[in-house]
Amino acid sequence: MATQGSGRQPKYQRIADELREAIQAGEYGPGDRLPGENDLMATYEVARMTARQALGVLQNEGLAESRKGAGVFVRAFKPLRRRGIQRLSRDQWGSGRSIWSADIEDRTLVVDQVQVYEAASPERISQVLGVEADAPVCVRSRRFVLDDKPVLLSTSYLPADLVAGSAITQEDTGPGGTYARLAELGYKPVHFREEIRSRMPSQEEASRLQLSMGTPVIMICRTAFADEGRPVEVNEMTLDSAAYVLEYDFDA
Amino acid sequence: MATQGSGRQPKYQRIADELREAIQAGEYGPGDRLPGENDLMATYEVARMTARQALGVLQNEGLAESRKGAGVFVRAFKPLRRRGIQRLSRDQWGSGRSIWSADIEDRTLVVDQVQVYEAASPERISQVLGVEADAPVCVRSRRFVLDDKPVLLSTSYLPADLVAGSAITQEDTGPGGTYARLAELGYKPVHFREEIRSRMPSQEEASRLQLSMGTPVIMICRTAFADEGRPVEVNEMTLDSAAYVLEYDFDA
Numbered sequence: 001m002a003t004q005g006s007g008r009q010p011k012y013q014r015i016a017d018e019l020r021e022a023i024q025a026g027e028y029g030p031g032d033r034l035p036g037e038n039d040l041m042a043t044y045e046v047a048r049m050t051a052r053q054a055l056g057v058l059q060n061e062g063l064a065e066s067r068k069g070a071g072v073f074v075r076a077f078k079p080l081r082r083r084g085i086q087r088l089s090r091d092q093w094g095s096g097r098s099i100w101s102a103d104i105e106d107r108t109l110v111v112d113q114v115q116v117y118e119a120a121s122p123e124r125i126s127q128v129l130g131v132e133a134d135a136p137v138c139v140r141s142r143r144f145v146l147d148d149k150p151v152l153l154s155t156s157y158l159p160a161d162l163v164a165g166s167a168i169t170q171e172d173t174g175p176g177g178t179y180a181r182l183a184e185l186g187y188k189p190v191h192f193r194e195e196i197r198s199r200m201p202s203q204e205e206a207s208r209l210q211l212s213m214g215t216p217v218i219m220i221c222r223t224a225f226a227d228e229g230r231p232v233e234v235n236e237m238t239l240d241s242a243a244y245v246l247e248y249d250f251d252a
Numbered sequence: 253m254a255t256q257g258s259g260r261q262p263k264y265q266r267i268a269d270e271l272r273e274a275i276q277a278g279e280y281g282p283g284d285r286l287p288g289e290n291d292l293m294a295t296y297e298v299a300r301m302t303a304r305q306a307l308g309v310l311q312n313e314g315l316a317e318s319r320k321g322a323g324v325f326v327r328a329f330k331p332l333r334r335r336g337i338q339r340l341s342r343d344q345w346g347s348g349r350s351i352w353s354a355d356i357e358d359r360t361l362v363v364d365q366v367q368v369y370e371a372a373s374p375e376r377i378s379q380v381l382g383v384e385a386d387a388p389v390c391v392r393s394r395r396f397v398l399d400d401k402p403v404l405l406s407t408s409y410l411p412a413d414l415v416a417g418s419a420i421t422q423e424d425t426g427p428g429g430t431y432a433r434l435a436e437l438g439y440k441p442v443h444f445r446e447e448i449r450s451r452m453p454s455q456e457e458a459s460r461l462q463l464s465m466g467t468p469v470i471m472i473c474r475t476a477f478a479d480e481g482r483p484v485e486v487n488e489m490t491l492d493s494a495a496y497v498l499e500y501d502f503d504a
Binding site for chain 1: 444455
Protein backbone atom coordinates (compact mmCIF):
# COMPACT_ATOMS: atom_id res chain seq x y z
CA MET A 1 0.00 0.00 0.00
CA ALA A 2 2.52 2.61 -1.15
CA THR A 3 1.29 6.17 -1.09
CA GLN A 4 1.08 7.95 -4.41
CA GLY A 5 1.88 11.28 -2.84
CA SER A 6 -0.13 13.56 -5.10
CA GLY A 7 0.48 16.27 -2.55
CA ARG A 8 -2.86 17.97 -3.22
CA GLN A 9 -5.11 16.03 -0.82
CA PRO A 10 -4.59 15.98 2.93
CA LYS A 11 -2.72 12.87 4.03
CA TYR A 12 -5.66 11.39 5.94
CA GLN A 13 -7.80 11.62 2.79
CA ARG A 14 -5.19 9.79 0.74
CA ILE A 15 -5.04 7.04 3.37
CA ALA A 16 -8.83 6.86 3.47
CA ASP A 17 -8.91 6.62 -0.33
CA GLU A 18 -6.53 3.67 -0.29
CA LEU A 19 -8.49 1.88 2.42
CA ARG A 20 -11.75 2.55 0.56
CA GLU A 21 -10.30 1.13 -2.65
CA ALA A 22 -9.10 -1.93 -0.76
CA ILE A 23 -12.60 -2.42 0.68
CA GLN A 24 -14.23 -1.99 -2.72
CA ALA A 25 -11.74 -4.40 -4.29
CA GLY A 26 -12.67 -6.97 -1.65
CA GLU A 27 -9.26 -7.03 0.09
CA TYR A 28 -11.22 -6.32 3.26
CA GLY A 29 -14.60 -8.05 3.30
CA PRO A 30 -17.70 -7.32 5.37
CA GLY A 31 -16.87 -7.76 9.06
CA ASP A 32 -13.09 -7.67 8.53
CA ARG A 33 -10.98 -5.60 10.85
CA LEU A 34 -9.24 -2.66 9.15
CA PRO A 35 -5.63 -1.72 10.00
CA GLY A 36 -5.60 0.08 13.35
CA GLU A 37 -4.15 3.46 14.19
CA ASN A 38 -0.77 1.92 15.07
CA ASP A 39 -0.66 -0.01 11.78
CA LEU A 40 -1.48 3.10 9.77
CA MET A 41 1.08 5.17 11.69
CA ALA A 42 3.79 2.63 10.84
CA THR A 43 2.75 2.03 7.22
CA TYR A 44 2.27 5.66 6.25
CA GLU A 45 4.64 7.32 8.74
CA VAL A 46 1.93 9.64 10.01
CA ALA A 47 0.82 10.92 13.40
CA ARG A 48 -1.89 9.16 15.39
CA MET A 49 -4.36 11.98 14.69
CA THR A 50 -3.90 11.53 10.94
CA ALA A 51 -4.50 7.78 11.21
CA ARG A 52 -7.57 8.42 13.33
CA GLN A 53 -8.94 10.95 10.83
CA ALA A 54 -8.47 8.49 7.97
CA LEU A 55 -10.49 5.84 9.81
CA GLY A 56 -13.03 8.54 10.71
CA VAL A 57 -13.64 9.30 7.02
CA LEU A 58 -14.66 5.70 6.36
CA GLN A 59 -16.93 5.67 9.40
CA ASN A 60 -18.58 8.90 8.31
CA GLU A 61 -19.25 7.38 4.91
CA GLY A 62 -20.89 4.41 6.61
CA LEU A 63 -18.30 2.01 5.12
CA ALA A 64 -16.79 1.04 8.46
CA GLU A 65 -17.81 1.02 12.08
CA SER A 66 -15.89 1.22 15.31
CA ARG A 67 -16.38 -1.46 17.99
CA LYS A 68 -15.36 -0.40 21.45
CA GLY A 69 -11.87 -1.64 22.30
CA ALA A 70 -11.72 -3.93 19.26
CA GLY A 71 -10.94 -1.62 16.36
CA VAL A 72 -12.61 -0.45 13.18
CA PHE A 73 -14.38 -3.00 11.00
CA VAL A 74 -15.80 -3.07 7.50
CA ARG A 75 -19.51 -2.76 7.96
CA ALA A 76 -21.34 -5.95 7.16
CA PHE A 77 -24.41 -5.24 5.10
CA LYS A 78 -26.80 -8.15 5.52
CA PRO A 79 -29.98 -6.30 4.79
CA LEU A 80 -33.58 -7.16 5.14
CA ARG A 81 -35.22 -7.17 1.74
CA ARG A 82 -38.48 -5.30 1.89
CA ARG A 83 -40.58 -6.11 -1.16
CA GLY A 84 -42.94 -3.19 -1.52
CA ILE A 85 -45.31 -4.81 -3.95
CA GLN A 86 -45.48 -8.54 -3.31
CA ARG A 87 -45.44 -7.93 0.40
CA LEU A 88 -48.74 -6.12 0.35
CA SER A 89 -50.54 -8.47 -2.01
CA ARG A 90 -53.82 -9.76 -0.69
CA ASP A 91 -52.83 -13.40 -0.50
CA GLN A 92 -50.64 -12.41 2.42
CA TRP A 93 -52.79 -10.25 4.64
CA GLY A 94 -55.97 -11.65 3.08
CA SER A 95 -55.25 -15.10 4.46
CA GLY A 96 -54.53 -13.82 7.92
CA ARG A 97 -50.78 -13.32 7.91
CA SER A 98 -49.42 -10.03 9.07
CA ILE A 99 -47.88 -8.03 6.26
CA TRP A 100 -44.65 -7.89 8.17
CA SER A 101 -44.16 -11.64 8.07
CA ALA A 102 -42.70 -11.42 4.58
CA ASP A 103 -39.83 -9.38 5.94
CA ILE A 104 -38.55 -11.79 8.47
CA GLU A 105 -37.54 -15.00 6.73
CA ASP A 106 -35.78 -17.01 9.46
CA ARG A 107 -34.92 -14.12 11.70
CA THR A 108 -36.68 -13.09 14.87
CA LEU A 109 -38.66 -9.90 14.60
CA VAL A 110 -39.99 -8.41 17.79
CA VAL A 111 -42.44 -5.55 18.06
CA ASP A 112 -42.03 -3.26 21.03
CA GLN A 113 -42.81 0.28 22.18
CA VAL A 114 -46.42 -0.22 21.02
CA GLN A 115 -48.68 2.74 21.59
CA VAL A 116 -52.28 3.02 20.41
CA TYR A 117 -54.21 6.19 21.09
CA GLU A 118 -56.52 8.78 19.62
CA ALA A 119 -55.19 12.26 18.79
CA ALA A 120 -55.85 15.29 16.66
CA SER A 121 -54.55 14.68 13.14
CA PRO A 122 -51.26 16.44 12.29
CA GLU A 123 -51.74 18.78 9.33
CA ARG A 124 -49.68 16.74 6.85
CA ILE A 125 -51.74 13.63 7.72
CA SER A 126 -55.09 15.45 7.41
CA GLN A 127 -54.10 16.50 3.91
CA VAL A 128 -53.36 12.96 2.82
CA LEU A 129 -56.36 11.34 4.55
CA GLY A 130 -58.63 14.11 3.31
CA VAL A 131 -60.03 14.80 6.78
CA GLU A 132 -60.52 18.13 8.52
CA ALA A 133 -57.52 19.73 10.18
CA ASP A 134 -57.32 18.42 13.76
CA ALA A 135 -59.88 15.69 13.03
CA PRO A 136 -59.48 12.76 15.45
CA VAL A 137 -57.28 9.94 14.17
CA CYS A 138 -56.35 6.56 15.58
CA VAL A 139 -52.57 6.51 15.98
CA ARG A 140 -50.69 3.19 16.06
CA SER A 141 -47.00 3.59 16.88
CA ARG A 142 -44.48 0.77 17.31
CA ARG A 143 -40.87 -0.26 16.83
CA PHE A 144 -39.59 -3.40 15.07
CA VAL A 145 -36.49 -5.09 16.47
CA LEU A 146 -34.57 -7.72 14.51
CA ASP A 147 -32.01 -9.92 16.27
CA ASP A 148 -31.97 -7.43 19.16
CA LYS A 149 -31.28 -4.50 16.84
CA PRO A 150 -34.11 -1.96 16.26
CA VAL A 151 -34.57 -1.57 12.51
CA LEU A 152 -37.82 0.26 11.90
CA LEU A 153 -40.14 2.80 13.54
CA SER A 154 -43.71 2.85 12.30
CA THR A 155 -46.62 5.16 13.02
CA SER A 156 -50.00 4.61 11.36
CA TYR A 157 -52.84 7.10 11.23
CA LEU A 158 -56.45 6.09 10.49
CA PRO A 159 -59.61 8.24 10.61
CA ALA A 160 -61.02 7.68 14.11
CA ASP A 161 -64.66 7.54 12.99
CA LEU A 162 -63.80 4.89 10.41
CA VAL A 163 -62.16 2.47 12.86
CA ALA A 164 -64.17 3.23 16.02
CA GLY A 165 -65.00 0.09 18.00
CA SER A 166 -62.79 -2.20 15.88
CA ALA A 167 -59.70 -4.11 17.00
CA ILE A 168 -57.65 -1.50 15.15
CA THR A 169 -58.04 0.64 18.26
CA GLN A 170 -56.58 -2.19 20.38
CA GLU A 171 -52.92 -3.16 20.80
CA ASP A 172 -53.63 -6.57 19.25
CA THR A 173 -55.44 -6.08 15.95
CA GLY A 174 -56.04 -9.83 15.56
CA PRO A 175 -55.28 -12.21 12.65
CA GLY A 176 -54.31 -10.41 9.44
CA GLY A 177 -53.80 -7.18 11.32
CA THR A 178 -55.09 -3.73 10.47
CA TYR A 179 -55.75 -4.43 6.79
CA ALA A 180 -57.91 -7.49 7.51
CA ARG A 181 -59.93 -5.39 10.00
CA LEU A 182 -60.29 -2.58 7.44
CA ALA A 183 -61.65 -5.13 4.96
CA GLU A 184 -64.24 -6.28 7.51
CA LEU A 185 -65.28 -2.68 8.01
CA GLY A 186 -65.87 -2.33 4.24
CA TYR A 187 -62.69 -0.43 3.52
CA LYS A 188 -60.48 -3.11 2.03
CA PRO A 189 -57.20 -1.59 0.85
CA VAL A 190 -57.00 -2.09 -2.92
CA HIS A 191 -54.23 0.31 -3.81
CA PHE A 192 -51.08 1.61 -2.19
CA ARG A 193 -48.78 4.54 -2.69
CA GLU A 194 -45.31 4.52 -1.17
CA GLU A 195 -43.19 7.66 -1.06
CA ILE A 196 -39.54 7.31 -0.15
CA ARG A 197 -37.01 9.81 1.10
CA SER A 198 -33.71 9.64 2.91
CA ARG A 199 -32.01 11.98 5.35
CA MET A 200 -29.80 11.95 8.43
CA PRO A 201 -31.64 10.92 11.60
CA SER A 202 -32.71 13.21 14.40
CA GLN A 203 -31.15 12.49 17.77
CA GLU A 204 -34.32 10.75 18.88
CA GLU A 205 -34.41 8.53 15.79
CA ALA A 206 -30.71 7.68 16.12
CA SER A 207 -31.32 6.71 19.72
CA ARG A 208 -34.49 4.64 19.16
CA LEU A 209 -32.90 2.83 16.20
CA GLN A 210 -29.45 2.56 17.84
CA LEU A 211 -27.85 3.86 14.66
CA SER A 212 -24.11 3.81 14.06
CA MET A 213 -22.37 7.02 13.07
CA GLY A 214 -22.81 7.94 9.43
CA THR A 215 -26.06 6.03 9.01
CA PRO A 216 -28.97 7.81 7.30
CA VAL A 217 -32.59 6.82 7.74
CA ILE A 218 -34.99 5.92 4.94
CA MET A 219 -38.46 7.41 5.29
CA ILE A 220 -41.40 5.58 3.73
CA CYS A 221 -44.81 7.18 3.74
CA ARG A 222 -47.33 4.55 2.69
CA THR A 223 -50.94 5.46 1.95
CA ALA A 224 -53.54 2.71 1.68
CA PHE A 225 -56.57 3.42 -0.53
CA ALA A 226 -59.92 1.64 -0.43
CA ASP A 227 -62.38 1.57 -3.34
CA GLU A 228 -62.96 4.83 -5.20
CA GLY A 229 -59.55 6.07 -4.12
CA ARG A 230 -60.54 6.69 -0.53
CA PRO A 231 -57.41 7.01 1.64
CA VAL A 232 -57.90 4.90 4.79
CA GLU A 233 -54.44 4.76 6.36
CA VAL A 234 -51.19 6.70 6.30
CA ASN A 235 -48.17 4.86 7.70
CA GLU A 236 -44.98 6.82 8.30
CA MET A 237 -41.98 4.50 8.61
CA THR A 238 -38.41 5.32 9.57
CA LEU A 239 -35.88 2.64 8.62
CA ASP A 240 -32.26 2.05 9.58
CA SER A 241 -30.71 2.38 6.11
CA ALA A 242 -27.97 -0.08 7.06
CA ALA A 243 -30.62 -2.75 7.68
CA TYR A 244 -32.77 -2.55 4.56
CA VAL A 245 -32.89 -2.95 0.83
CA LEU A 246 -36.23 -1.90 -0.61
CA GLU A 247 -37.38 -3.75 -3.69
CA TYR A 248 -40.11 -2.92 -6.18
CA ASP A 249 -40.96 -5.25 -9.05
CA PHE A 250 -43.33 -4.11 -11.76
CA ASP A 251 -44.25 -4.64 -15.41
CA ALA A 252 -43.51 -2.08 -18.11
CA MET B 253 -37.23 30.41 23.92
CA ALA B 254 -36.41 29.87 27.58
CA THR B 255 -34.04 27.02 28.30
CA GLN B 256 -35.40 24.18 30.37
CA GLY B 257 -32.01 23.49 31.89
CA SER B 258 -32.32 19.75 32.38
CA GLY B 259 -28.59 19.78 33.05
CA ARG B 260 -28.08 16.31 31.58
CA GLN B 261 -27.55 17.21 27.94
CA PRO B 262 -24.69 19.38 26.72
CA LYS B 263 -25.78 22.99 26.23
CA TYR B 264 -25.31 22.93 22.45
CA GLN B 265 -27.65 19.93 22.24
CA ARG B 266 -30.34 21.72 24.23
CA ILE B 267 -30.06 24.74 21.94
CA ALA B 268 -30.19 22.49 18.89
CA ASP B 269 -33.28 20.76 20.33
CA GLU B 270 -35.06 24.08 20.75
CA LEU B 271 -34.19 25.22 17.24
CA ARG B 272 -35.28 21.86 15.84
CA GLU B 273 -38.62 22.10 17.60
CA ALA B 274 -39.08 25.62 16.30
CA ILE B 275 -38.39 24.40 12.75
CA GLN B 276 -40.77 21.47 13.15
CA ALA B 277 -43.45 23.77 14.57
CA GLY B 278 -43.07 25.99 11.52
CA GLU B 279 -41.70 29.02 13.40
CA TYR B 280 -38.85 28.87 10.90
CA GLY B 281 -40.03 27.80 7.43
CA PRO B 282 -38.02 26.41 4.50
CA GLY B 283 -35.45 28.97 3.39
CA ASP B 284 -35.72 31.04 6.58
CA ARG B 285 -32.54 32.24 8.23
CA LEU B 286 -31.94 30.75 11.67
CA PRO B 287 -30.57 32.86 14.55
CA GLY B 288 -26.84 33.41 14.01
CA GLU B 289 -23.99 32.65 16.38
CA ASN B 290 -24.20 36.15 17.89
CA ASP B 291 -27.98 35.82 18.43
CA LEU B 292 -27.56 32.45 20.13
CA MET B 293 -24.67 33.72 22.29
CA ALA B 294 -26.86 36.57 23.53
CA THR B 295 -30.09 34.54 23.96
CA TYR B 296 -28.53 31.57 25.73
CA GLU B 297 -25.50 33.26 27.28
CA VAL B 298 -23.09 30.76 25.77
CA ALA B 299 -19.70 30.91 24.08
CA ARG B 300 -19.37 31.21 20.32
CA MET B 301 -18.17 27.60 20.05
CA THR B 302 -21.33 26.37 21.77
CA ALA B 303 -23.53 28.40 19.43
CA ARG B 304 -21.59 27.07 16.45
CA GLN B 305 -21.93 23.47 17.66
CA ALA B 306 -25.70 23.90 18.05
CA LEU B 307 -26.03 25.11 14.45
CA GLY B 308 -23.69 22.30 13.40
CA VAL B 309 -26.06 19.68 14.84
CA LEU B 310 -28.90 20.90 12.61
CA GLN B 311 -26.64 20.96 9.57
CA ASN B 312 -25.46 17.42 10.29
CA GLU B 313 -29.08 16.29 10.47
CA GLY B 314 -29.69 17.88 7.08
CA LEU B 315 -32.30 20.23 8.56
CA ALA B 316 -30.32 23.39 7.87
CA GLU B 317 -27.56 24.50 5.55
CA SER B 318 -24.90 27.16 5.78
CA ARG B 319 -24.56 29.76 3.03
CA LYS B 320 -21.20 31.44 2.86
CA GLY B 321 -21.25 34.79 4.62
CA ALA B 322 -25.05 34.81 4.91
CA GLY B 323 -25.78 32.50 7.84
CA VAL B 324 -27.51 29.20 8.44
CA PHE B 325 -30.86 28.58 6.77
CA VAL B 326 -33.65 26.03 7.09
CA ARG B 327 -33.20 23.72 4.16
CA ALA B 328 -35.91 24.07 1.57
CA PHE B 329 -37.07 20.69 0.32
CA LYS B 330 -38.57 21.10 -3.13
CA PRO B 331 -37.98 17.64 -4.43
CA LEU B 332 -38.25 16.00 -7.79
CA ARG B 333 -40.85 13.28 -7.73
CA ARG B 334 -39.60 10.13 -9.41
CA ARG B 335 -42.47 7.82 -10.22
CA GLY B 336 -41.22 4.27 -10.44
CA ILE B 337 -44.40 2.87 -11.92
CA GLN B 338 -45.70 5.26 -14.50
CA ARG B 339 -48.36 3.12 -16.17
CA LEU B 340 -50.63 3.56 -13.15
CA SER B 341 -52.32 6.91 -13.18
CA ARG B 342 -52.06 8.63 -9.87
CA ASP B 343 -55.09 10.79 -10.63
CA GLN B 344 -57.60 8.00 -10.13
CA TRP B 345 -56.21 7.26 -6.69
CA GLY B 346 -55.43 10.58 -5.18
CA SER B 347 -58.38 12.11 -3.46
CA GLY B 348 -55.83 12.69 -0.71
CA ARG B 349 -52.95 14.99 -1.45
CA SER B 350 -49.38 13.79 -1.37
CA ILE B 351 -47.29 14.50 1.69
CA TRP B 352 -44.37 15.99 -0.21
CA SER B 353 -45.65 18.37 -2.82
CA ALA B 354 -43.42 18.59 -5.80
CA ASP B 355 -43.17 20.16 -9.19
CA ILE B 356 -41.08 18.63 -11.90
CA GLU B 357 -42.78 19.76 -15.09
CA ASP B 358 -41.46 23.25 -15.74
CA ARG B 359 -37.90 22.68 -14.55
CA THR B 360 -34.93 22.19 -16.83
CA LEU B 361 -33.07 18.90 -16.65
CA VAL B 362 -29.70 18.83 -18.40
CA VAL B 363 -27.58 15.74 -19.07
CA ASP B 364 -23.81 16.14 -18.92
CA GLN B 365 -20.64 14.13 -18.29
CA VAL B 366 -21.82 11.54 -20.83
CA GLN B 367 -19.44 8.66 -21.36
CA VAL B 368 -20.15 5.60 -23.51
CA TYR B 369 -17.59 2.85 -23.71
CA GLU B 370 -17.03 -0.91 -23.67
CA ALA B 371 -15.47 -2.52 -20.60
CA ALA B 372 -15.17 -5.81 -18.76
CA SER B 373 -18.27 -6.36 -16.63
CA PRO B 374 -17.83 -5.75 -12.90
CA GLU B 375 -18.62 -8.90 -10.94
CA ARG B 376 -21.83 -7.59 -9.33
CA ILE B 377 -23.14 -6.63 -12.79
CA SER B 378 -22.20 -9.99 -14.35
CA GLN B 379 -24.22 -11.70 -11.65
CA VAL B 380 -27.33 -9.67 -12.39
CA LEU B 381 -27.03 -9.77 -16.19
CA GLY B 382 -26.22 -13.46 -16.11
CA VAL B 383 -23.09 -13.05 -18.25
CA GLU B 384 -19.62 -14.49 -17.71
CA ALA B 385 -17.31 -12.72 -15.29
CA ASP B 386 -15.40 -10.02 -17.21
CA ALA B 387 -17.70 -10.39 -20.24
CA PRO B 388 -17.70 -7.19 -22.33
CA VAL B 389 -20.50 -4.76 -21.49
CA CYS B 390 -21.58 -1.46 -23.00
CA VAL B 391 -21.33 1.17 -20.25
CA ARG B 392 -23.37 4.38 -20.46
CA SER B 393 -22.52 6.87 -17.73
CA ARG B 394 -24.04 10.34 -17.32
CA ARG B 395 -25.06 13.00 -14.84
CA PHE B 396 -28.41 14.82 -14.59
CA VAL B 397 -28.39 18.48 -13.59
CA LEU B 398 -31.53 20.32 -12.52
CA ASP B 399 -31.54 24.11 -12.39
CA ASP B 400 -27.73 24.09 -12.37
CA LYS B 401 -27.61 21.61 -9.45
CA PRO B 402 -26.46 18.02 -10.18
CA VAL B 403 -29.09 15.64 -8.79
CA LEU B 404 -28.45 12.18 -10.23
CA LEU B 405 -25.56 10.02 -11.43
CA SER B 406 -26.49 7.11 -13.68
CA THR B 407 -24.46 4.26 -15.10
CA SER B 408 -26.08 1.62 -17.31
CA TYR B 409 -24.58 -1.71 -18.23
CA LEU B 410 -25.80 -3.77 -21.23
CA PRO B 411 -24.32 -6.98 -22.68
CA ALA B 412 -21.99 -5.81 -25.47
CA ASP B 413 -22.94 -8.58 -27.89
CA LEU B 414 -26.61 -7.76 -27.48
CA VAL B 415 -26.27 -4.05 -28.38
CA ALA B 416 -23.34 -4.23 -30.84
CA GLY B 417 -23.81 -1.92 -33.83
CA SER B 418 -26.92 -0.22 -32.39
CA ALA B 419 -27.29 3.44 -31.38
CA ILE B 420 -27.04 2.28 -27.76
CA THR B 421 -23.28 2.31 -28.27
CA GLN B 422 -23.45 5.97 -29.39
CA GLU B 423 -23.76 9.06 -27.19
CA ASP B 424 -27.12 9.87 -28.80
CA THR B 425 -29.34 6.81 -28.63
CA GLY B 426 -32.04 8.46 -30.80
CA PRO B 427 -35.80 8.92 -30.21
CA GLY B 428 -37.14 6.87 -27.32
CA GLY B 429 -33.63 6.22 -26.05
CA THR B 430 -32.10 2.94 -24.97
CA TYR B 431 -35.39 1.13 -24.35
CA ALA B 432 -36.73 1.95 -27.84
CA ARG B 433 -33.50 0.61 -29.36
CA LEU B 434 -33.67 -2.54 -27.22
CA ALA B 435 -37.22 -3.08 -28.51
CA GLU B 436 -35.99 -2.81 -32.12
CA LEU B 437 -33.32 -5.39 -31.34
CA GLY B 438 -36.01 -7.77 -30.10
CA TYR B 439 -35.35 -7.22 -26.39
CA LYS B 440 -38.16 -4.90 -25.36
CA PRO B 441 -38.10 -4.37 -21.60
CA VAL B 442 -41.32 -5.79 -20.18
CA HIS B 443 -40.49 -5.96 -16.50
CA PHE B 444 -38.44 -3.90 -14.07
CA ARG B 445 -36.93 -4.46 -10.67
CA GLU B 446 -35.77 -1.52 -8.61
CA GLU B 447 -33.67 -2.01 -5.48
CA ILE B 448 -33.18 0.95 -3.18
CA ARG B 449 -30.61 1.67 -0.51
CA SER B 450 -29.31 4.76 1.21
CA ARG B 451 -25.92 5.65 2.65
CA MET B 452 -23.56 8.58 3.08
CA PRO B 453 -21.77 9.59 -0.13
CA SER B 454 -18.15 8.94 -0.99
CA GLN B 455 -16.00 12.02 -1.52
CA GLU B 456 -16.29 11.60 -5.28
CA GLU B 457 -20.09 11.33 -5.14
CA ALA B 458 -20.35 14.35 -2.83
CA SER B 459 -18.20 16.32 -5.25
CA ARG B 460 -19.99 15.26 -8.47
CA LEU B 461 -23.42 15.89 -6.91
CA GLN B 462 -22.32 19.04 -5.05
CA LEU B 463 -23.92 17.72 -1.87
CA SER B 464 -24.39 19.84 1.24
CA MET B 465 -23.10 18.54 4.54
CA GLY B 466 -25.32 15.93 6.15
CA THR B 467 -26.87 14.78 2.87
CA PRO B 468 -27.06 11.04 2.19
CA VAL B 469 -27.38 9.54 -1.27
CA ILE B 470 -30.12 7.18 -2.41
CA MET B 471 -28.90 4.27 -4.51
CA ILE B 472 -31.31 2.73 -7.03
CA CYS B 473 -30.30 -0.37 -8.93
CA ARG B 474 -32.80 -0.90 -11.73
CA THR B 475 -32.80 -4.08 -13.78
CA ALA B 476 -34.75 -4.22 -17.05
CA PHE B 477 -36.00 -7.66 -18.14
CA ALA B 478 -37.05 -8.67 -21.65
CA ASP B 479 -39.33 -11.62 -22.42
CA GLU B 480 -38.69 -14.84 -20.53
CA GLY B 481 -37.07 -12.88 -17.72
CA ARG B 482 -33.90 -12.13 -19.65
CA PRO B 483 -32.04 -9.27 -17.94
CA VAL B 484 -30.96 -6.76 -20.61
CA GLU B 485 -29.84 -3.72 -18.65
CA VAL B 486 -28.65 -2.85 -15.15
CA ASN B 487 -28.75 0.84 -14.27
CA GLU B 488 -27.02 1.99 -11.10
CA MET B 489 -28.27 5.40 -10.02
CA THR B 490 -26.97 7.65 -7.25
CA LEU B 491 -29.40 10.39 -6.19
CA ASP B 492 -29.01 13.51 -4.08
CA SER B 493 -31.46 12.59 -1.31
CA ALA B 494 -32.28 16.26 -0.76
CA ALA B 495 -33.52 16.50 -4.35
CA TYR B 496 -35.80 13.48 -4.66
CA VAL B 497 -38.93 11.79 -3.48
CA LEU B 498 -39.38 8.32 -4.97
CA GLU B 499 -42.94 7.20 -5.50
CA TYR B 500 -44.34 3.75 -6.19
CA ASP B 501 -48.04 3.24 -6.83
CA PHE B 502 -49.42 -0.28 -7.00
CA ASP B 503 -52.55 -2.35 -6.53
CA ALA B 504 -53.08 -4.74 -3.65
